[in-house]
Amino acid sequence: MQIIFFTKKNILIISFFILILLLIFFLYFIPNFRLNPNVKSANAEPVSDEFIEKIKELTSGSQKIAYLTFDDGPTTSVTPKILDILKEENIKASFFVIGKYVDSHPEIVKRAYEEGHYIANHGYSHNNSILYKSSESFISEVKKTDLAIGKAIGIEDYCSHIFRFPNGFMAPLYKSQKEKAVLLLLEMNYTYIDWNCLNKDSERKYTNTQLLNNLKQSCENKNTLVVLMHDTKDVNNSSLVLKESIDYLRREGYEFRNFYEFVS
Ligand SMILES: [Zn+2]
The missing domain is CATH 1.20.5 (Single alpha-helices involved in coiled-coils or other helix-helix interfaces)
Structure with missing residues (x-):
């Protein structure tokens, strides 16, 4: 034998x-490894100049890439629906969460994180009079949010590295406070990002067709997109047009990514 x-x-x-x-x-x-990329590397690594530059230059990129971002969650009514659609479509997005809601619904943030989405920081209270009350207050709003995220996903000292100002940095309100806050963010290992495309889901009530048209108009003649939507239903419910929005962007030749590629 x-x-x-x-x-x-x-x-x-x-x-x-x-x-x-x-x-x-x-x-x-x-x-499989690539579908869940670098999930741990958002944890307390120092922000490099290269990272800050890449985030700053993101929307001037020439590649047709769409970074879907969802603000103001998590909510029990909308976030799980968005996560279901993203899973079906095999798309990794980024969520700018509000700390106090993370504390109320940590399980939703945990799910989003485990499904490969980037969990970024949108402040603890989403209340500008608290956020800009003092430097200490701003720092506390950011740190408390990451603490809540860390608790939800089981990573101590979680640092999300990317902050989004409520209403965006570009909004004229609280301009001087925001300029000072950018320096505080840098000291804390953060940078910030706005958006260059939106469906106006938080501005006023629109029909689903109008929401979709808003998105189409907003991304016209643009290459790299940072798309702003909300995972709430305070004004509109973007989960109802998410599938059509994704289909449209795909037809237009966009590829979907999230911010993990910058923290690897
Ligand atoms: Zn917001």
């Missing part, structure tokens, strides 16, 4: 099967 087993032909066959097994192993594990 042994002699037969170790013939040249059999060794070749065995080697071939080992090769096939290795191939299956890599084909199965590598894509």
Whole structure:
């Protein structure tokens, strides 16, 4: 038996099967690994100049990439629906969460994180009079939010590295306070990001068709998009047009990514 087993032909066959097994192993594990990229690297790594520059230059990129971002959650009514659609579409997005809602619904943030979405910081109270009351208050709003995220996802000292100002940095209100806050963010290892495309879901009540048209108009003649939507239903419910919005952007040739690629 042994002699037969170790013939040249059999060794070749065995080697071939080992090769096939290795191939299956890599084909199965590598894509899975990439679907959940760098989830731990948002944790307390210092923000490099390169990272800040990449985020700053993001919307001037020439590639057709869409970074979907959802603000003001988590909410039990909308966030899970958005997560379901993103899962079906195999898209990783970024969520700018409000700290006090993370404390109320940590399980939703945990789900979003485990499904490969970037969890970024939108302040604890979403209340400008608290946020800009003093430097200490601003710092506390940011840190309390990351603390809540860290608790929800089980990572101590979680640092989300990316902050979004309520109403955006570009809004004229609280301009001088925001300029000072940018320096505080830098000291804390953060940068900030606005958006260059939106469906206006928080501005006033629109029909679903109007929401979709707002998005189409807003992304016209733009390459890299940072798309602002909300995972709330305070004014409109973007989860009802998310699938159509994704279909439209795909038809227009956009590829979807999230901010993890910058913290690897
Ligand atoms: Zn907001």
